[in-house]
């Protein structure tokens with residue numbers, strides 16, 4: 376008996392190993408399910424809901440839901456595209472994302488999703504939050520105005536670097552990313568080589584002195600839409 380699970384995504388048969396999530400199995404099958412908080416190598420967190428798919432008629436987050444035999448998954452539907460666009464739209468106006476002046480432009484997953492979904496202009500009014508920037512560390516700065524609370528840095532620092540430099544404080548609209556020593560980055564043991572420094576999907580955690588080393592127009596998502604590296608796998 377095969378120890379593989381068989382299910383479908385938009386009518387395409389997909390195989391999964393036991394314990395794999397829908398998103399992991401989809402990636403291996405070359406099917407892109409959009410995501411923001413999820414990142415390969417990090418424990419799934421399930422917070423952004425961009426990866427929402429319909430499983431046997433009910434919404435589930437693909438990054439946390441294990442694949443099961445015979446499940447019917449819908450991914451590319453008009454309804455799910457609208458849902459995903461709405462999340463991205465809300466994230467853009469909830470923070471201060473000025474792509475034209477951001478070092479992450481072209482490598483930013485939020486910006487890349489907006490392009491992939493065909494978002495050209497904000498749909499909701501800007502909230503213009505005034506959050507703190509911490510540039511005290513010699514090699515790294517954090518701009519909380521761009522943070523989308525994905526917890527990648529929290530998970531990477533805790534689980535990959537074994538440090539726990541980042542954590543969340545506050546609730547609701549006051550929730551923000553904090554560091555573990557007197558709220559200043561320079562007082563932490565964060566190092567430029569830490570995994571946590573490389574996982575931010577947006578321009579909230581940035582390395583100093585490497586700005587624009589790769590020119591705008593030649594960056595990862597300037598040349599290919601986000602997700603195309605997964606879709607190219609099985610072609």
Ligand code: SF4
Nearest residue numbers: 522523525526528575
């Ligand atoms: S700083 Fe970046 S990685 Fe950390 S929670 Fe905010 S957006 Fe996510």
Ligand code: FES
Nearest residue numbers: 410423424426438
């Ligand atoms: S990628 Fe699944 S909830 Fe964020």
